[in-house]
Every structure is written in structure tokens, then in C-alpha cells.
Amino acid sequence: MSVIIERLAIVGVGLIGGSFALALREAGVVRTIVGVDRDPANLEQALALGVVDEIAASAAQGVRGTQMVFLSVPVCSIPGVLQEIAPALDPGCIVTDGGSVKAEIVAACQQLMPTGCHFVGGHPIAGTEHSGAAASFATLFKGKRCILTPTETTDRQALQAVSRLWQAAGAEVCSMEPGHHDRIFAEISHLPHAVAYALVHAVGTADVEGENVLSYTAGGFRDFTRIASSDPAMWRDIALMNRAALLASIDGFSASLAELRGRIDRGDGDGLAEFFTIAKQFRDGIL
Structure with a gap:
């Protein structure tokens, strides 16, 4: 070339x-x-x-x-x-x-x-x-x-x-278009990083009878939270600059998590299977 x-x-x-x-x-x-x-x-x-x-x-x-x-x-x-x-x-x-x-x-x-x-x-x-x-x-x-x-x-x-x-x-x-880009990447990039950081923070600060919970993590947790090892300063800036779109994405995720919590709380096995199956189908569609 x-x-x-x-x-x-x-x-x-x-x-x-x-x-x-x-x-x-x-x-x-x-x-x-x-x-x-x-x-x-x-x-x-x-x-x-x-x-x-x-x-x-x-x-x-x-x-x-x-x-x-x-x-x-x-x-x-x-x-x-x-x-x-x-x-x-x-x-x-x-x-x-x-x-x-x-x-x-x-x-x-x-x-x-x-x-x-x-x-x-x-x-x-x-x-x-x-x-x-x-x-x-x-x-x-x-x-x-x-x-x-x-x-x-x-x-x-x-x-x-x-x-x-x-x-x-x-x-x-x-x-x-720039604004369209920001709304898409709030969902597929900025939200996952926020969730990974929040999950590691929650587990890392969890008080389970004095145990260091993170010492028991294996492949699944480590694979899921890999991106929480990214540069915190960089992701602070991204979260602040794309604040409106990221907040909307977090609200959507919170609603989905609340729906999942409700099905667990009700002991709704069929509902859980449906929730997990739909999510699996979306994930498999990426591949």
C-alpha cells in the first residue's frame, strides 16, 4: 500500500x-x-x-x-x-x-x-x-x-x-451522527463498564461474616468483570461527558434488574426461565 x-x-x-x-x-x-x-x-x-x-x-x-x-x-x-x-x-x-x-x-x-x-x-x-x-x-x-x-x-x-x-x-x-453514536455506545460500552465497576465494588465491600469474598472468585466472575480493570480516570471522564445517555441506560438496566429480582422474589421459575432464555438468545445472536 x-x-x-x-x-x-x-x-x-x-x-x-x-x-x-x-x-x-x-x-x-x-x-x-x-x-x-x-x-x-x-x-x-x-x-x-x-x-x-x-x-x-x-x-x-x-x-x-x-x-x-x-x-x-x-x-x-x-x-x-x-x-x-x-x-x-x-x-x-x-x-x-x-x-x-x-x-x-x-x-x-x-x-x-x-x-x-x-x-x-x-x-x-x-x-x-x-x-x-x-x-x-x-x-x-x-x-x-x-x-x-x-x-x-x-x-x-x-x-x-x-x-x-x-x-x-x-x-x-x-x-x-454524533448524538446517535453516544446513545448506542451508552448501551453497549459505557453501561457494561459501569455495571462491571458496580458489581466488583458491591462484592468487594460485601460483609459475609468477615470473609474476603473476592478470594473465592473463579472464571465466570473474572471474565464478567475483566473491564473493571480499565483505567478509572478514563471511565470517569466518559461517564461525565456522556452523562444523559448513560443515566438513561442505567435506568433501563435498573428496570431489568428489578424485573429479575421480582421473579426471584415470587419464586417464579417459569418467569426466570423465560427471562434467562430471552437474554441467552440475544447473547447467542451476537456470536
């Missing part, structure tokens, strides 16, 4: 930013990748591991001379980082992001872009519970979706360029 971008800056060289860099390097579509990160040790490690070609002391320094910038920082930080780098962007530069909340970010970032530069909202649907440059790997996005969230004012050539890079990274690219 031929080079698409001569010089790309990645601000936030963690699991997502680092894996994007490695995937693009493997595909041969970017000539030079500049890394920027608030953690100097992580940035030096990214350079040593060959995740990036160069490192910069500041975001503004790192984006100079680039044709595209990928912001892979906590969602609440994205507008602030863009405001910092905006004066240093070259004419025609494209800025995109990997945040899992889109409506607020897209609205803010479009307002912050200098004339002649373009913002394209994005969200790769991939990840693990690990973080940092050392956790990145080139195949993270293979066969995964990447959602782009253009608006009526998004530059179509910029949208195409971002789409081509994600396709080169192995992702299946699709587009949707």
Missing part, C-alpha cells in the same frame, strides 16, 4: 494511539510518526519500542509540519488539547480523535479548528483493559469497527483520508 500521510502526530501514545501507529507502520501508509504524551517515561518507551519515530516535548511542537493529528487522550481533555495545538497546525491539517463520546467533542472541536484545517470525529471499537505504549500491538483493530461521526460541515476529503487510514489499520469503517 502506498503512503497516504507523510507525517502524522499521535497525541497520547497509549494502547489506542500506539496500536494505531504500529498498524499504520505495518501497512506502510505513513512515513513518519511523531509521538506526544504527558508521561515522559511512557513516551521514551514508545520511542524505544519503535512505536513512534520521533518524540516531542509538547503537543504544539509535535504537530508542526504534520498533515494529520490523532488525539488519543481522555475524552474530557480532547477540546483542551486541540485548543493548545490549533495555532501550530499547518494549513490543510486534519485532526481526528479516538474518543468514545462524540456529540460534545465534535461540537467543541469543530469550533476550535483554524480556518483551512479540518476535524473528523472518530471512535475505534477496540481495546483491552491494559494501557500504555507497551500494551499496544499492530493487530488491535483487525476486523474491528471504527465509527466516524461527520456532520454537515465536515470536509469530505478529510473524512476520506481518515477513513483510508483506519481501513489501512484493518478496521471496518462506518459513519453515524
